[in-house]
Every structure is written in structure tokens, then in C-alpha cells.
Amino acid sequence: MNTREWTGIILAGGLSSRMGTNKAMLELNGSVVLQHVTKAMRPAVSRIIVAAGPNVTTYGAIGYDCVQDHYPGKGPLAGLHSALEASDTDWNLVCACDMPLLQTSFFDGIKKLAESHDSYSAIVPRVDGQVHPLAGAYHIRVLPDLEQRLIQDHLRVMRWLEEIGCCYVEAEELERAGVHQVAMQLSNMNTPEEYERIRNQDSGLDSDL
Numbered sequence: 109m110n111t112r113e114w115t116g117i118i119l120a121g122g123l124s125s126r127m128g129t130n131k132a133m134l135e136l137n138g139s140v141v142l143q144h145v146t147k148a149m150r151p152a153v154s155r156i157i158v159a160a161g162p163n164v165t166t167y168g169a170i171g172y173d174c175v176q177d178h179y180p181g182k183g184p185l186a187g188l189h190s191a192l193e194a195s196d197t198d199w200n201l202v203c204a205c206d207m208p209l210l211q212t213s214f215f216d217g218i219k220k221l222a223e224s225h226d227s228y229s230a231i232v233p234r235v236d237g238q239v240h241p242l243a244g245a246y247h248i249r250v251l252p253d254l255e256q257r258l259i260q261d262h263l264r265v266m267r268w269l270e271e272i273g274c275c276y277v278e279a280e281e282l283e284r285a286g287v288h289q290v291a292m293q294l295s296n297m298n299t300p301e302e303y304e305r306i307r308n309q310d311s312g313l314d315s316d317l
């Protein structure tokens with residue numbers, strides 16, 4: 109197990125039922141959303157694994173290193189599980205595929221905080237009281253417990269975080285670690301209206317992918 113390098117995990121195997129089409133493949137500024145997320149994460153990690161669920165063929169065709177869910181139909185925790193199984197690093201950055209405004213500084217900040225809170229098994233932001241479990245860091249040690257939860261169909265992410273020993277980091281702490289506009293960066297898009305809002309936002313989205 110590699111203790112110094114980090115793996116990046118992108119969860120991208122959901123149904124996108126509220127969006128009505130695969131949200132990872134929607135276009136933003138000339139690139140698909142998945143490419144924006146990848147570009148932000150890549151400098152912070154040595155490898156990116158896409159937890160693709162049923163979309164392995166789609167993402168594989170554009171060159172992503174993909175894994176299928178071992179527990180299909182069980183949501184984001186199933187994606188996290190299959191990607192952690194494929195990871196060979198202790199610490200892993202995780203993000204959902206529908207957060208195209210995350211920047212490299214966010215991932216660097218989470219890494220810094222995880223390295224200084226190493227006794228925890230997960231580090232996730234809590235901004236204005238809202239926890240963002242799908243934009244954080246997870247230690248490989250959570251894997252056996254995660255598998256048990258999936259087998260037992262205990263799929264509630266918040267409950268699981270309480271049990272594994274999660275460190276919730278507030279916006280101020282992230283800012284001190286070099287992350288700016290934390291709330292804006294954590295915006296995600298579940299519906300066509302949210303997609304339009306992000307498309308129309310002057311958010312510094314990269315156009316040179």
C-alpha cells in the first residue's frame with residue numbers, strides 16, 4: 109500500500125434521473141463535465157479511477173480508467189467501494205461527477221487537512237451546516253466496514269460517516285488551507301435548471317481542456 113501518493117475517485121455511475129440524461133457527459137465550455145472534474149483533480153493525485161457503474165463503456169471509450177460496481181444499484185457508496193478496492197493508496201480523494209466547479213486548490217486543501225488529521229478515516233466539508241460527503245477524502249481502512257454496509261443494505265451515507273470516524277471541516281478551515289469560494293466550488297447539478305445555472309455562471313471554468 110502506498111502511503112504517500114493519493115488516488116482520485118470520481119463517482120459517475122448514477123442514474124441521473126433528475127437530469128434526464130447522463131450528467132457527467134453534459135457539455136460545459138467546450139468539454140464534458142467529467143473532464144472538468146478530472147482536470148481539477150489530476151494534479152493532486154497519481155491516478156484517477158472512475159467508479160462508472162453501468163457507464164464503463166461510455167467513459168472507457170474516452171480513455172478513463174473505470175471500474176464497475178460490485179454491488180450494482182446501491183448508490184454512491186457502491187461506487188466508492190469498487191474504486192477503493194481498485195486503489196493502492198492509503199488515502200483517496202473522492203468527488204461526484206456533477207461538481208464541475210471544484211478546483212485543484214480544493215483537493216490540495218482536503219489533502220493537507222487529511223494529512224494533519226490522520227487518525228480520522230474520512231475528511232469531508234461541512235459548509236453552512238451542510239455536509240458534502242461526496243467531495244472529500246477517505247482512508248482505505250474504511251473498506252471492510254463499507255462492504256458490510258453494502259451487504260446489509262445500510263446505504264445511508266451520513267449514518268456511515270458517523271460510524272467510521274469522520275472529520276467535518278468547516279469553510280473557514282478550508283479557507284485557511286488555501287481553498288477559496290468554498291460554497292461556490294461545492295455547487296452540484298442534479299436538474300436541468302441547476303445545469304443552466306452553472307452554465308450561465310461566470311465561474312472561471314476552464315475552456316482549454
Ligand SMILES: Nc1nc2c(ncn2[C@@H]2O[C@H](COP(=O)(O)OP(=O)(O)OP(=O)(O)O)[C@@H](O)[C@H]2O)c(=O)[nH]1
Nearest residue numbers: 119120121122123124125126159183184187204205
Ligand atoms: N458508481 C456509482 N456511482 C453512483 C451511483 N449512484 C450515484 N452515483 C454517483 O454519485 C453521485 C451522486 O449521485 P446522485 O446525484 O445522488 O444520484 P444520481 O443517480 O446520479 O442522480 P439521480 O438519479 O437524479 O438521483 C453522482 O456523481 C453519481 O454519478 C451508483 O450506484 N454507482
